[in-house]
Amino acid sequence: MGVSEVVEVQCTSIRKAPGGKTVKVDLTVVNDLIINVVISGDFFLYPEEAIHDIEASIRNRTLNDAIKELNRFKGSVEFLGTSMDDIINLVIEAYNSCTKG
Amino acid sequence: MWRLIIDEGNAYWNMAMDEAMLILKEQGIIPNTLRLYVFNPSAVTIGYFQRIDDAVDLDFARVNGIDITRRISGGGSVYHDVGGEVTYSVIAYINDISLNIMESYRMICNGIVNAINEFGLKAEFVPINDVVVNGKKISGSAQARRKKALLQHGTLMYNTNLHTLSKALKAPKEKLTSHGVTSVFERVTTLSRELRRGVSKDEVIKALIKGFSEALGVEFRPGQYVSEELKLANELVGKYRSSEWVFQR
Numbered sequence: 001m002g003v004s005e006v007v008e009v010q011c012t013s014i015r016k017a018p019g020g021k022t023v024k025v026d027l028t029v030v031n032d033l034i035i036n037v038v039i040s041g042d043f044f045l046y047p048e049e050a051i052h053d054i055e056a057s058i059r060n061r062t063l064n065d066a067i068k069e070l071n072r073f074k075g076s077v078e079f080l081g082t083s084m085d086d087i088i089n090l091v092i093e094a095y096n097s098c099t100k101g
Numbered sequence: 102m103w104r105l106i107i108d109e110g111n112a113y114w115n116m117a118m119d120e121a122m123l124i125l126k127e128q129g130i131i132p133n134t135l136r137l138y139v140f141n142p143s144a145v146t147i148g149y150f151q152r153i154d155d156a157v158d159l160d161f162a163r164v165n166g167i168d169i170t171r172r173i174s175g176g177g178s179v180y181h182d183v184g185g186e187v188t189y190s191v192i193a194y195i196n197d198i199s200l201n202i203m204e205s206y207r208m209i210c211n212g213i214v215n216a217i218n219e220f221g222l223k224a225e226f227v228p229i230n231d232v233v234v235n236g237k238k239i240s241g242s243a244q245a246r247r248k249k250a251l252l253q254h255g256t257l258m259y260n261t262n263l264h265t266l267s268k269a270l271k272a273p274k275e276k277l278t279s280h281g282v283t284s285v286f287e288r289v290t291t292l293s294r295e296l297r298r299g300v301s302k303d304e305v306i307k308a309l310i311k312g313f314s315e316a317l318g319v320e321f322r323p324g325q326y327v328s329e330e331l332k333l334a335n336e337l338v339g340k341y342r343s344s345e346w347v348f349q350r
Binding site for chain 2: 021024026038039040041042043044045046047048051078080081
C-alpha cells in the first residue's frame with residue numbers, strides 16, 4: 001500500500017461587483033478537499049456572526065459538498081453588496097485555480 | 102424624544118461604547134440615542150469582514166501613531182481624523198427606523214445628507230452606504246443589527262487630511278477600477294474642500310443634530326451615559342485593543 005502525497009495549495013479569488021462591494025475568497029485545498037476558507041471584504045452580512053458558520057460549513061468538504069452547504073444558508077442570511085451566489089462562484093473559481101495547477 | 106450624547110475618545114473606547122449601546126438597547130435598558138463623537142488620537146476602523154492586511158497600511162499607521170481596530174459592523178475601512186471628521190452613531194429599535202435594511206440605511210443616511218445641505222452643498226445618498234457631494238464620497242456608514250436593535254455608525258469628513266487617508270487605507274485595485282478613477286483625491290472629499298473655506302467641528306455637530314432631527318422626525322435632548330453603559334464599555338475596551346480581535350482575519 002503506497003503513501004499518498006499531501007499537496008496543500010492556497011488560492012485566492014476576488015471580485016468587485018459593479019456599484020457593489022469587494023469580496024475575496026482565500027482557499028486552502030489539500031488533495032481536492034477544502035481545508036480552510038476565509039471570506040473577506042467590505043460587504044455587509046446579517047447576522048454578522050453567520051460568516052463564521054458559513055466558513056465552517058465548507059471546511060473539510062469537497063467542492064460539490066461545499067456548494068451544497070453554502071446554498072443551505074440562502075434565506076437565513078442577508079447580504080448587501082454581494083450575494084451567496086457571488087460567494088459560491090468565487091469559491092468555485094478559487095478551487096479551480098487551486099486544483100488546475 | 103431621543104437622547105443626544107457628544108463624546109471624544111480613542112478608537113477602542115469609541116467602538117466599545119457603540120457595542121455596549123447596541124447590547125443595552127437590545128435589552129431595552131437605554132433610550133434611542135444619537136451619539137456624535139471624535140476619534141482622539143486619529144484612527145482607522147476596519148469592517149468586520151475585512152482582512153486587515155487588505156485594508157490598512159500597518160507600517161504607515163504604526164509610524165504615524167494611528168490606532169487601528171475592527172468594528173462589529175461590516176463595510177470598508179475608515180480613517181477617522183481627529184481634526185477633520187465627526188463620527189455619528191444611531192442606536193435605536195429597528196421598529197423605530199425600518200425592518201427593511203436598505204430602507205434603514207437610506208433613512209439614517211438622510212441625516213447626513215440634510216446636514217451637508219445645511220452648508221449649502223448638494224449631497225446625495227448613494228446606496229448602499231455612501232453619501233457623495235459632486236460625485237465624491239464624503240461620508241460612509243455601516244449598520245449592525247440584533248433582533249430588536251440596530252447600531253448604524255458612520256463618518257462625515259469636514260477637514261480630513263486626504264493625503265494621510267490615502268496612505269493609511271489600502272484601496273483594492275478592483276475598487277478603484279470599478280469606480281473608473283485611480284486617485285483617492287478624485288473619489289473622496291471633505292466639507293472644507295468643497296466649500297473652499299475652513300469648517301469647524303462645532304458647525305458640523307450643529308448641522309448633524311439638525312439633519313438627523315429632520316431625517317428621523319425626532320427631537321434630541323442632551324444626555325449622559327448611564328452607569329450600565331460605562332460599565333459595559335469599560336469591559337469591552339480590552340476586546341477592541343486585542344490582537345485576537347483586530348487581527349482575526
